[in-house]
Amino acid sequence: MSPKTLYDKIWDAHVAHEADDGTCLLYIDRHLVHEVTSPQAFEGLRMAGRSVRAPDKTIAVPDHNVPTTAGREDPANMTGDSAIQVAALDKNARDFGIHYYPVTDVRQGIVHIVGPEQGWTLPGMTVVCGDSHTATHGAFGSLAHGIGTSEVEHVLATQTLIQKKSKNMKVEITGTLRPGVTAKDITLSVIGKTGTAGGTGYVIEYCGEAIRDLSMEGRMTVCNMAIEGGARAGLIAPDEKTYEYCKGRPHAPKGAQWEAAMDWWKTLYSDDDAHWDMVVMIKGEDIAPVVTWGTSPEDVLPITANVPAPEDFSGGKADAAKRSLDYMGLAPGTPLEDVAIDTVFIGSCTNGRIEDLRAAAEILRGKKIKDGMRAMVVPGSGLVRAQAEEEGLADIFRDAGFEWRLAGCSMCLAMNPDQLEPGERCAATSNRNFEGRQGRGGRTHLMSPAMAAAAAVTGRLTDVRELM
Amino acid sequence: MDKFTTLTGVAAPMPLINVDTDMIIPKQFLKTIKRSGLGKNLFDEMRFDDDGAEIPDFVLNKPQYRSAEILVAGDNFGCGSSREHAPWAIKDFGIRCVIAPSFADIFFNNCFKNGILPIALPQETVDILMKDAEKGSNARMTIDLEAQTITTSEGEAITFEVDPFKKHCLLEGLDDIGLTMEKSTNIDSFESSAAQSRPWV
Numbered sequence: 001m002s003p004k005t006l007y008d009k010i011w012d013a014h015v016a017h018e019a020d021d022g023t024c025l026l027y028i029d030r031h032l033v034h035e036v037t038s039p040q041a042f043e044g045l046r047m048a049g050r051s052v053r054a055p056d057k058t059i060a061v062p063d064h065n066v067p068t069t070a071g072r073e074d075p076a077n078m079t080g081d082s083a084i085q086v087a088a089l090d091k092n093a094r095d096f097g098i099h100y101y102p103v104t105d106v107r108q109g110i111v112h113i114v115g116p117e118q119g120w121t122l123p124g125m126t127v128v129c130g131d132s133h134t135a136t137h138g139a140f141g142s143l144a145h146g147i148g149t150s151e152v153e154h155v156l157a158t159q160t161l162i163q164k165k166s167k168n169m170k171v172e173i174t175g176t177l178r179p180g181v182t183a184k185d186i187t188l189s190v191i192g193k194t195g196t197a198g199g200t201g202y203v204i205e206y207c208g209e210a211i212r213d214l215s216m217e218g219r220m221t222v223c224n225m226a227i228e229g230g231a232r233a234g235l236i237a238p239d240e241k242t243y244e245y246c247k248g249r250p251h252a253p254k255g256a257q258w259e260a261a262m263d264w265w266k267t268l269y270s271d272d273d274a275h276w277d278m279v280v281m282i283k284g285e286d287i288a289p290v291v292t293w294g295t296s297p298e299d300v301l302p303i304t305a306n307v308p309a310p311e312d313f314s315g316g317k318a319d320a321a322k323r324s325l326d327y328m329g330l331a332p333g334t335p336l337e338d339v340a341i342d343t344v345f346i347g348s349c350t351n352g353r354i355e356d357l358r359a360a361a362e363i364l365r366g367k368k369i370k371d372g373m374r375a376m377v378v379p380g381s382g383l384v385r386a387q388a389e390e391e392g393l394a395d396i397f398r399d400a401g402f403e404w405r406l407a408g409c410s411m412c413l414a415m416n417p418d419q420l421e422p423g424e425r426c427a428a429t430s431n432r433n434f435e436g437r438q439g440r441g442g443r444t445h446l447m448s449p450a451m452a453a454a455a456a457v458t459g460r461l462t463d464v465r466e467l468m
Numbered sequence: 469m470d471k472f473t474t475l476t477g478v479a480a481p482m483p484l485i486n487v488d489t490d491m492i493i494p495k496q497f498l499k500t501i502k503r504s505g506l507g508k509n510l511f512d513e514m515r516f517d518d519d520g521a522e523i524p525d526f527v528l529n530k531p532q533y534r535s536a537e538i539l540v541a542g543d544n545f546g547c548g549s550s551r552e553h554a555p556w557a558i559k560d561f562g563i564r565c566v567i568a569p570s571f572a573d574i575f576f577n578n579c580f581k582n583g584i585l586p587i588a589l590p591q592e593t594v595d596i597l598m599k600d601a602e603k604g605s606n607a608r609m610t611i612d613l614e615a616q617t618i619t620t621s622e623g624e625a626i627t628f629e630v631d632p633f634k635k636h637c638l639l640e641g642l643d644d645i646g647l648t649m650e651k652s653t654n655i656d657s658f659e660s661s662a663a664q665s666r667p668w669v
C-alpha cells in the first residue's frame with residue numbers, strides 16, 4: 001500500500017462516493033451548530049420539507065451573541081436581534097431533535113470548547129461547523145473544518161459534504177520552546193512566516209517535538225489558527241495525551257468500544273515516506289513571545305521588535321501595511337513595548353481553556369491591573385469557569401481587577417454587548433485582529449494569555465519574561 | 469439557485485489585498501435569520517461613516533460604480549470567518565462575479581452555492597482587468613461561463629479556469645442537496661459499513 005499522510009487516512013475512511021472528476025461526498029461524523037450561521041439552514045430544510053439525517057451526530061450550542069453577564073437567560077437582557085437568533089436555535093434544536101446545550105446549562109460555552117470537553121470530538125473523525133475555527137478540533141487528529149451556511153444545510157440534510165481533496169502540508173516545530181513561549185506564539189509565528197494565504201488549498205499537519213510537548217489545550221490553540229494561515233484544516237496526530245484527554249468524557253466510547261477505537265486511533269499517523277506538497281520547518285528555540293501590530297494575523301513580530309514601516313514591505317503588502325498602521329494608530333519605529341493599551345480580553349476558542357486561564361493567573365497572582373484599565377476574562381465554557389473557580393483562579397483574576405464573566409465568544413467578535421470603542425486599544429487572546437473585529441474602530445493586538453495578563457499589569461504591550 | 473451563464477456589466481476596482489469577511493459584512497449584520505436584505509450593508513464600515521452618511525471616496529459610492537455587477541480585487545479575497553452572509557451581501561447588492569488573484573477557501577465555495585462566480589487569475593491578468601475597471605461605467609466587461617472567457621471593454625478576451633462540476637451547477641442553477649440526495653444509497657451503505665468498523669462514532 002502506498003504511504004499515506006494522516007489526512008489521507010482520515011479522508012479515505014470517510015469517502016461515501018467519488019465522482020470521476022474527484023469530487024467526493026465526505027461523510028461527516030460530527031456536526032456542530034451555533035446560532036449565527038444556522039438559522040437560514042434550518043429554514044431551508046423546512047422550506048424543502050427535509051429532516052436532519054443524523055440528529056444524534058448533530059450538536060448545537062449558542063455562543064456567539066449570548067451576553068456573558070449575569071441574568072442572560074432572560075431574553076429581555078439580550079438585544080432584540082440576538083434574542084431572536086438564540087430563540088431560533090432553541091426552537092430548531094427542539095424541532096429537529098438534536099443535542100443541545102442552552103445558556104442555562106453549565107456545559108454551555110464556545111462550540112469549539114464544548115465539543116472536545118464533552119467527548120464529541122475524537123481522533124479520526126470528520127467534524128464540521130458553520131464556523132471557520134472548527135480547525136480547533138484537528139488537535140485530536142480529526143479532520144475538522146469550517147463550512148458556510150449552505151453547507152450546514154447540506155450536512156443537516158445528507159450528513160455529507162461535497163469536497164475535493166486538499167494538498168498536504170507539513171509544519172514541523174522542532175526542539176523545545178524557550179520560557180515564556182506558548183502554543184499561541186507557535187501558531188502566530190507560523191502565520192507570520194507563511195502569510196494568511198500560505199495555507200490556501202492545504203490541510204496542515206503540525207508535528208515535531210515542540211508540538212508533541214504541548215498539552216491538548218495547547219494543541220487546540222495551534223490548530224485553531226490554521227484557518228488564519230489560510231488552510232482548510234490543521235491536524236495533529238493523536239498520541240497518549242490525546243487518549244488520556246478523551247478517556248471518560250461523556251460521549252467518548254467505553255469498555256470494548258474504547259479498545260476497538262484505540263486500535264484504530266493508533267494507526268492514525270503519517271507514514272514515514274508519505275508525500276508532502278509543502279513542508280515548513282521552524283526551530284522551537286527561534287520562537288519568541290510575539291504580538292500582532294497590524295490588522296492581519298500575519299502581521300506578527302516578537303515583542304522586542306519595533307513597529308515596521310510600509311517601506312519594509314513590497315507589492316500590495318506595502319499599501320496594506322500603511323492602511324493597517326493608520327488604522328492601528330501606530331508610528332513606524334515605535335518599540336512595541338511602548339504601545340499603551342486600554343483593554344485586555346482573555347478568552348475565545350483560541351485561548352479560553354483552563355490552561356490558558358492558569359497561565360494568565362500565574363502572571364497576575366498578587367498583582368493589580370493598571371489603573372483605568374478595562375480587563376475581562378471570559379471562560380470558554382461553563383465547565384472551564386467552574387474549574388477555574390475551584391482552583392482559585394477566579395479569585396486571582398477578581399483580586400487583580402479583572403471582570404469574571406460567563407462563557408461565550410464575547411469580545412472575540414463583539415456580537416454581544418462586549419465591544420471596543422473607536423480608537424480603544426486591546427490586548428486580546430483571540431485570533432483575529434481585523435478592522436472592526438472587536439468593535440468599530442477598535443484596535444486589536446493578538447497575543448498569548450500570559451502576555452495579555454502582563455499587558456494588563458503594566459498598561460502597555462509587555463514582554464512577559466520581564467514578569468516571570 | 470440562480471443560474472449564471474453570461475454577464476455583461478460594470479466592474480468596480482478594489483485593489484486591496486486580504487479583504488476579509490468582516491469588511492464585506494460586519495458582524496452587527498449577522499444577526500438576521502434571513503438570507504436577503506444584506507446588500508445595503510455590504511462593506512458597511514468602508515462605505516458609510518459613523519453617522520451613516522456615504523463616504524464619497526469608497527468605490528461603490530462613486531456614481532459610475534453604484535450598479536457594479538463585477539468586483540475586481542486583490543489577493544486573498546474573502547479571508548476570515550466562514551459567514552455566508554458575505555456572499556449573500558455581495559449578491560444582494562447586485563454583484564455576481566468577483567475576480568482576484570486568489571480567494572480564501574470557504575468564501576470561494578460559498579460563492580458557488582449562491583450563484584456568484586469567483587474567478588482566480590494570475591496577478592498580471594488581474595492588473596489588466598483592474599485597469600479596465602478603473603475606466604468607469606462605460607467600460608463594461610463580459611463574462612461567459614460556458615466559454616470560460618472574460619472580455620474587457622477593449623475587446624481583449626481572457627480565459628479562466630473553473631472546476632467542471634461547479635461550472636455545471638452554476639450554469640444549470642442546480643441545488644447541491646438535491647444532487648446529493650440522488651446518491652442516498654451510497655450514503656446508506658457507507659453508514660452501515662461504518663457502523664461495523666467504527667461503532668463508537
Ligand code: SF4
Pocket residue numbers: 063064110111112131133348349350408409412413430431
Ligand atoms: S471565540 Fe471567536 S473565533 Fe471562536 S467561535 Fe467564537 S467568535 Fe469565532
